Amino acid sequence: MDRGNLFFMLLACHVTMVYPQQCRQVMTTVCHEEVTNSRMQKGDKGDVGRSGIAGSPGAKGEVGEKGMQGDSCALGSLGTDIVTRLARIEELLAHPSATTTTTVATTTASSRITSCVSSSSNGVHILTSGVEVFCDDGWTVFQRRIDGTVSFQRGWDDYANGFGQINWEFWLGLDKIHEMTRGGGCRLKIELEDFDGDRAHADYSSFLVDSTENLYRLRVYGYSGNAGDSFGYSNNAPFSTYDKDNDSDNCASAYAGNQGWWMTKRCCQACLNGLWMRESTGIFHGIIWYHWKGYRTPLRSSKMKFRCD
Known part of the structure; x- marks a missing residue:
């Protein structure tokens, strides 16, 4: 041819x-x-x-x-x-x-979001305020315990500012929690798991943390779930740490393994910042949710998260 x-x-x-x-x-x-x-x-x-x-x-x-x-x-x-x-x-x-080479345009969207409610994916994100958060199906995680790799035996400043690994075990920080919940309209979800793999949850229809001037006082109402209302016991309680104990029984420094928490005159029924352990060494030690497993059966993991719609 x-x-x-x-x-x-x-x-x-x-x-x-x-x-x-x-x-x-x-x-x-x-x-x-x-x-x-x-x-x-x-x-x-x-x-x-x-x-x-x-x-x-x-x-x-x-x-x-x-x-x-x-x-x-x-x-x-x-x-x-x-x-x-x-x-x-x-x-x-x-x-x-x-003969055809297809070029897919890759657009990197800004990592800054207004809140986890507006996020289309789970994981670490940056808010427009500059705060780094972990989003979980539209909820903002502010506490997570998994395996004890991060110590929660911390003082007042650490609990105010936050600590830990944002994609693993961490505490977001009371200042940030206050700023994000101060406007009201926030719900709380707590997810628990024991060492046998059993799981439970506690949901609250209203959740807010006061300012540092009010000692980060807890406001929580409207329980539902299958874990029992252990956190409601801390409603209206100020936050305490071993170096700034704001409850009358010195719970944060004497009985609860130096954890930071919203303590009342009889300490707490939900104590999720205690020492990570398999076997309890005393009352209020370990990750405790009284209405589900009692005071002397530590839990393996916990996750606390809020959503403000």
């Missing part, structure tokens, strides 16, 4: 619209390959003129004419195997992906 027949074959392919897009790609690709792989041939150099008679310089011979420039798309150049080229064309038509 000569170059003319090949041209008409490609033209017919394009006109009949059998492979409209592929044909355009094939023509472009084959031409590109031919231009890249072939070398333009120069014309033959003309003969040098003969020397003149001795004593008189002979006339300089004329330079030969420059050869014609080859076609930009050298389909059918001398020495090219037309059968091989046709096989390449057939392959490209059968597999258009061989």
Whole structure:
């Protein structure tokens, strides 16, 4: 098949619209390959003129004419195997992906969100206020215990500012919790698990933490769930730590393993910031939820999160 027949074959392919897009790609690709792989041939150099008679310089011979420039798309150049080229064309038509490179535009959305309610994915996010949070199905996690890798035996400043690993065990910080719940309309969800793999939850329809001037006093109402209302016992209680004990019985420093929590005159019924342990070494030690497992059966994990709609 000569170059003319090949041209008409490609033209017919394009006109009949059998492979409209592929044909355009094939023509472009084959031409590109031919231009890249072939070398333009120069014309033959003309003969040098003969020397003149001795004593008189002979006339300089004329330079030969420059050869014609080859076609930009050298389909059918001398020495090219037309059968091989046709096989390449057939392959490209059968597999258009061989000539088409799809570029997927990757757009990195801003990591800053107004709240976890507006987040479309779980995990670590940055709020527009600059606070780093962990979002869980639209809820903002502010406490999580998993395996005891982070110590919760901390003083007042640590509990006010926050500590731990945001994607593992951590406490978000009372200042941040106050700022995000102060407007009201927030709900609380607490998820618990024991060392046998049993799980329970406690939900509260209203949740708020007061300012540092009011000792981060807890406001929590409207229990529902299957763990029992142990956290409601701490309603209206100030927050206490071992170095700033705001309850009358010195619970944070004397009885509860130096944990920071909303302690009452009889300490707490829900004590989720206690020492991480499998076996209790005393009352109020360990991660405790009284109405589910009692005071002397520590839990393996806990997660506290709020949502302000």
